[in-house]
Amino acid sequence: MSELSNHLFVFLLAAFLGLEVIKRVSHMLHTPLMSLTNAISAISVIVAIELAGQNHSTLGIILGTIAVAAAMTNVVGGFLITERMLRMFRKREVK
Amino acid sequence: MRDLGLPISISSTAPLAASFGPRGDAVQNAFTLACFLFACACFVLSLKWLSEPKTARRGNHIGTVGMLAAIVGALMSAEVVQYQWIVLGIIIGTAVGVPMALLMPMTHVPQRTALSHAFGALAAALVGTAHYYIEFSSAQTPSYIMGILCTEVLLGSLTFTGSLMAFGKLQELIPTRPVTYRGQNIVNISVLGLAVLCGVLLSVWPDQVWIFPILIVLALVFGVMLILPIGGGDMPTVIALLNSYAGLSASLMGFVLNNKLLIVAGALDGASGFILSIIMCKAMNRSFTNVLFGAFGQVKPSSVTGDKKPVKSTTPEEAAQIMDIANRIIIVPGYGMAVAQAQHKVRELYDQLTKRGIDVRFAIHPVAGRMPGHMNVLLAEAEIPYDKLAEMDEINGDFAQADVALVIGANDVVNPAARHDRGSPIYGMPILNADQAKTVFCIKRSMNPGFAGIDNELYTADHTLMLFGDAKNVVAAIAKELADMNGR
Numbered sequence: 001m002s003e004l005s006n007h008l009f010v011f012l013l014a015a016f017l018g019l020e021v022i023k024r025v026s027h028m029l030h031t032p033l034m035s036l037t038n039a040i041s042a043i044s045v046i047v048a049i050e051l052a053g054q055n056h057s058t059l060g061i062i063l064g065t066i067a068v069a070a071a072m073t074n075v076v077g078g079f080l081i082t083e084r085m086l087r088m089f090r091k092r093e094v095k
Numbered sequence: 096m097r098d099l100g101l102p103i104s105i106s107s108t109a110p111l112a113a114s115f116g117p118r119g120d121a122v123q124n125a126f127t128l129a130c131f132l133f134a135c136a137c138f139v140l141s142l143k144w145l146s147e148p149k150t151a152r153r154g155n156h157i158g159t160v161g162m163l164a165a166i167v168g169a170l171m172s173a174e175v176v177q178y179q180w181i182v183l184g185i186i187i188g189t190a191v192g193v194p195m196a197l198l199m200p201m202t203h204v205p206q207r208t209a210l211s212h213a214f215g216a217l218a219a220a221l222v223g224t225a226h227y228y229i230e231f232s233s234a235q236t237p238s239y240i241m242g243i244l245c246t247e248v249l250l251g252s253l254t255f256t257g258s259l260m261a262f263g264k265l266q267e268l269i270p271t272r273p274v275t276y277r278g279q280n281i282v283n284i285s286v287l288g289l290a291v292l293c294g295v296l297l298s299v300w301p302d303q304v305w306i307f308p309i310l311i312v313l314a315l316v317f318g319v320m321l322i323l324p325i326g327g328g329d330m331p332t333v334i335a336l337l338n339s340y341a342g343l344s345a346s347l348m349g350f351v352l353n354n355k356l357l358i359v360a361g362a363l364d365g366a367s368g369f370i371l372s373i374i375m376c377k378a379m380n381r382s383f384t385n386v387l388f389g390a391f392g393q394v395k396p397s398s399v400t401g402d403k404k405p406v407k408s409t410t411p412e413e414a415a416q417i418m419d420i421a422n423r424i425i426i427v428p429g430y431g432m433a434v435a436q437a438q439h440k441v442r443e444l445y446d447q448l449t450k451r452g453i454d455v456r457f458a459i460h461p462v463a464g465r466m467p468g469h470m471n472v473l474l475a476e477a478e479i480p481y482d483k484l485a486e487m488d489e490i491n492g493d494f495a496q497a498d499v500a501l502v503i504g505a506n507d508v509v510n511p512a513a514r515h516d517r518g519s520p521i522y523g524m525p526i527l528n529a530d531q532a533k534t535v536f537c538i539k540r541s542m543n544p545g546f547a548g549i550d551n552e553l554y555t556a557d558h559t560l561m562l563f564g565d566a567k568n569v570v571a572a573i574a575k576e577l578a579d580m581n582g583r
Contacts, residue, residue, distance in 0.1 A: 004239055007350045007358055014346075014359040017139060018366030024146040027374075027461065027486050030468030031204055033145055033367060034338055036158060038211050040138050041342045041364035043162070044218045046131075046169035047352055051225055052184055053175030063225040065180040071218040072188020073195070074211045075166075079159045080196035081207065086155055088475040089148040091482055 032085045039078025045071035120173040130168025131356040137161025138360055142367070148481055165356060201476045202433045205334065205465040206265040212337045213258035219344040220251030220311075226351065227307060236301040240351060245294030247347035249314045254340040256318030261333060264322070265465055273326040286317045325386075327430070328507060330465045332375040332386045339368025371467045378461035378487075380513075380523040404555035408563055414536050415576035421498035423454045425490065427529050428470045429463050431504015431539065435566035441503065442477035444570050447577040456483050458490045458527050460508035491528050500532035502553075504539070504566045510551045535559040538569045 025033050048071050051064025137157045144154030170181070199207050223244055231244060263269040290313035293306050300306075325333050346361025348354075376383060418424060426445075432438060448455045457479070463470045471484055494500060502509055509529040512519040529535055530553050537554055539561060553559055562569045 003353065004350070007353075007355070010355050010358050011346060011350070011362050014362035015366050018142070018363040019370060021139065021142045021146070022363075022367045022370050025142070026147055027459075028468065028471045028481055028484060029145060029148065029151055030371060030374075031208075031466060031472045032151065032155075032468070033142075034208055034334070034371065034467060035204075035211070036141065036145060036155060037342065037364040037367040038208065038215060038338065039162065040141070040158060040360050041345045042215050042218070043134075043138075043165060043357055043360040044215070044222060044345045044348060046165050047222050047348060047354060047357065048184070048218055049166070049169040049181050050172060050174045051222060052180040053170075053177055055176050057225075057229045060225045060229050061180050063221040065184045067218040067221040067225075068181055068184025069187040069191070070214040070221070072185050073192040073214050074188075074218075075162055075192070076189050077192030077196040077207070078211060079155060079162070080193065081199075081204070082155045082158075083152065084196065085201075085204075085472050085475070086148070086152045088472070088478070089151070089481050090475070090478060091148070091480055 028089070029086075032082050035078050035082045035085070039075055039082065042071045042074035042078060045075055123171060123173045127168040127172040130164045130171070131354075134161040134165035134168070135356055135359050137164065138363060142363060200436070201438075201473055202436055203266075204472060205330065205469060206262055208466055209258050209262040209265055209334060209337070212334070212341045213255050213262065215341040216251045216254035216258060216337075216344060219341070219348055220248055220255055223248040223251060223344075223348055223351070224307075224311065228304075231351075232302055232304050232307075234300070234302040238298045238301075241301045242294065242298040243347050244351045245297050245310060247344050247351060248311060249290055249294060250340050250344040250347065252311050252314035253318035253321065254337050254344065256315045257322050257333075258318075258337050258341075260319055260322035261325075261330065261337065264325070264327065265330065271327045274323040279320075279324060283317065283320050286313055286320060290314050290317060327465065328462070329379075329386050331462050331467055331469075332372050332379070332381075332383075334466045335368050335371035335375055336383070336386075337368070339365050339372060342366075342368055375462055375467060378525060379521075380525065406554055407560050409536070409560040411562065411569055411572035412576050414560070414562060415573045415580065417534055417536075418448060418453070418499055418501075418573070419451065419577060419580060421453055423456075423493075423497045424448060424499045424501060425456050425458050425494060425497045425529070425532065427458045427460075427463075427500060427502045427505050427509055427527055428474065429460075429503060429505025429508060430465060430469075431506075431566050433464055433469065433473055433504075435504065435568075437503065437565075437567040437570050438473040438477040440567050440570040440574060441474070442479055444574040444577070445479055445483075447574050447581070450581070451577075456485055456490060456493075458487065458494075458529070459484055460487055460505070460527050463505060463508055487525065487527055494528040494531040497532040498534065500529040500535045502529055502535065502537040503570065506539075506551055509553055511556075512550070512552055529553065530556055530559075533558065536562055538562045538564070538566050540565065 048064050048067035051060045052068050054060060138161050141154045141158030144150040195207060227244060264271045290310055293310035297306050342361045342364025346358050346365055349357030349361060445455055459470045474484060507521050509527050511530050513521045513524040513526045516522055535558055
């Protein structure tokens, strides 16, 4: 149970930190914010990697490999499209 | 390895999860831990720097660095003994992700976002499922672990199908109108209730393996049913909510697998989705429950009164003449601009007007479009300087001084009925005061009522002139007219 309370502490602190930081994000950037947080939450790729990289459960390898593919789509796609969008936000003409 | 102190069948021979524990190769795991810690810091900085356009790109870069570090850390972890499947997964993911990010037109960003929520949720649900069958299906698994795991799989599965449905609606693969039937809420809640019941049963008897597939199926079905009654106008809230669920399920997975990086990154994503959905709800003066169970479109056939006021329409030529002599113009973009892909033509119009010294600004309602910030991205794509884009509260006082308000494909967000018509489904929703401008032009494809099926009295107001047609063509015609005038 002490492990659970440890995790709850981490979760609570991260959630409040997240709320404070994200509240400050300009409304203008809400779409990039969404694609960036989406890329970040694809962090589940790290546990998917461990699942696909072990060698004693075939089910684990199959599901893990699909999970790696799905999460990697978000990692690569999420950061790239965020970059593409952010490049477009300009204050003045650049001509 | 999680230190449950329990005889979990396979754990003694091969620890599975992200391990911060004493077993395994100590050096390797210390390296992995360091990578994860570094990634954690990067993610927080990333979101902090995203707060303003000046530093936003730096934020994205540090986020990417963090993710790279996390992936390297995971690859180096002692649990990974073979790489061929990982590499296969990475290749497939990259092959799908890169074209999706680079080739998709900006007007399709809401669809892409919905799809990526589905992918994220799928990954979380699959990992949770695999871990259940591999190591938690023994009777000794503590109830709280099973409870969290079930919640994680439930959230992941319903977000997966829910996001796919949202994608289908946004892409117009399935009807975008809300699908409703009698007793819908009761059916939905029953399905969810049954799924929760399965979760509770599994928490008490983790070894009842047969319950687990039922839980998954129920969650998948609930995801579909949850989105059926959602109309296009509510998409911004729903996308934000699904974003939050996807984050939350990643975070819960961290609880189960004892991985704090997952907890933190998931919580950050969850918080972001949560804030966005609250902003969206506030902008529509509705509650979460109302958005999810209210089924916007079918509320009532609107408070149509018998006498319909005539609508005055005009031509792009006339509109151009009026704009030519204006001093201040406020443009109100809406989903119609996105559908018609009119943002580049809007830019031409903007150029023509500013060339005359006219003060042109854009009023952006928080729920304009199909996802938070949708309009800003489109206008930014058309290279309109972002300091010309104003939020609702910032610009609402200025409409009274504006000579012209040009409404491009926006409807409910400028409907004055929201202020006074208690019978209107959008009553109480904060709107842009476009009706206070001296002259209002509304570009619209036809007089058919908008998505929500609500009459808009702005269209029949005395100082409103309608411009019927495709937003792209109409805006282009006005811009061309202004350009010709200049030449004369």
